[in-house]
Amino acid sequence: MAGTKQHIVLQTKNLSIGYSSKHEENCIAKDLNITLTKGKLVCLLGRNGIGKSTLLRTLSKTQEKLSGDINIDGEKLLNISSADLSKKMSLVLTERIPESQLSVYELIALGRQPYTNWLGRLSKEDVMRIEQAIELVDIKDICTKKNYELSDGQLQKVMIARALAQDTDIIILDEPTAHLDLHHKIEVFKILQSLVHKTNKTIILSTHEVNLALQLADELWLMTENKFTTGTIDNLIKSKDLETIFPKNQIVFNPDLKQFTLKK
């Protein structure tokens, strides 16, 4: 895979995000410049309400940008149809899925929709991909269960498997570890990290698990009120940007441990 190292999967230039209506523009963040190469686990960190979800929604074309450019695989996001985008990018959202009778296997199989024919019939290749996804996330034992029988942790793994089955270079996850206990949080992070290594996918997730992110991420995106920085953990520690994501009166960053600790 020589040469792929420099392949830029996602790039933004002077991106502004927020909400706009006829009368006014509510800009949440501006001057976002991102260059992301393939095969990275990226954690988006920032306080509640700082605009993490808005950024992820904008990058996934769920929400319109205010200005600037977003390029996926060198192509303008604006020009990519949702059918084409569905083969490049898959999502794991925070929203609960509506009530249905879907089994775990059927739910994961829906991830193959971009590739199946007009009736949604699964080909051999589709079945192979689905099984691969099930294997990678290690949920073979719950395949025949209905989605409403799952615990939060299991459901999150299933949703990740669905995104995997969609077979895209980029997977975006919005707070995938919310509502999970520590054990499952670590499990989800570990799964995502191993996916990046095994499949060379690019995974972007927003999270509040700063300490876990510091141990497992390849790259961090930091969002604060007036600055957006990206970089490897070491670089962000050196530039002292990492310390700025929380107000300093309660939590401080300990560069030796590479962890945040309570202020004594």
Place this chain on the structure above:
Amino acid sequence: MIPQKTYTKQALFLGILLMATWLVNISLGSVDIPFKDLFQIIFGSNESKESWNYIVWNFRIPKSITAILVGSGLGISGLLMQTLFRNPLAGPFVLGISSGASLGVAVLILGSTFLGSFLGAFSPSSYSVTIASSLGSFLVLSVVLIAIKKIRNTMSILIIGLMFGSISAAIINVLSYFSSAELLQQFIFWSFGSLGNLSWQELGVFSGILLFSILFLLKSIKPLNGLLLGENYAVSMGINLKKTRTLVLVVTSLMTGVITAFSGPIAFIGLAVPHLTKLLFDTSDHKVLIPSVAFTGAILMLICDTIAQVPNSEYTLPINAITSLFGAPIVIWLLIRKQKSTI
């Protein structure tokens, strides 16, 4: 490999049940026709009685076909609405389409008080009622479609539909208040619903429109399955949400409008049939659900019609009352039973 479920057994069961209910339906009526003669009439070799022949071919069979069309059409409409709005309470009635049809008929029948000589010139025949109710549902449909263009939130469309229902009901109330008892009775009889009275020619138009609608629906099976995960996931899997929404709404409106036009506002079936079917099939896959909902709807409607005509009596009860009276307890019972078994 994980085996994918097949539903041959259930499909066979539904098929046989449909045949059986159909036979029972056409064998019973106010005139007692022995089963043996009935068979001979159907297969065209009966010389016993000309009147029986006439009754079977011109009353019972058209009525049973109407029941099948109405039941399956309303069932499918209900299923589509429930998936599209992600709401188990949705049905063809909630979009206000049926209310629009009722309004059309109300204006035709009751409005003659106001419009006097103009409408009085042609007394409400079956065709003018059909046209009036089609126009009514089409009017509501157009407004809903305009609303869709402006509104992104599907839930708001549902609420707008409900509001149209209220507006129509209110206008009908006002019209009723000023109408004579005779006209009022005429309108109420229409609102009871009726599966009879359709000629073979009308049946042809009816089934043609329904088949045409269903043909279009085949294209929406895949996006509907995608919508099971919610709108955002569906779009991320490459589904054109706007196109799907418009297609589904136009098709359901057309089906509901036509059904209401030909048989009156038949309540309950559209809401209940999808739930009954899901209990039987235990799946959310629309590839399986759409045909099975059509079958279940047809069967339920045939049973209701059989009950409504009160075998061996002269009475025919309003079909609209029967569907709710007998259908609702069944659904309640099934849901309670299901609840028990899952605990």
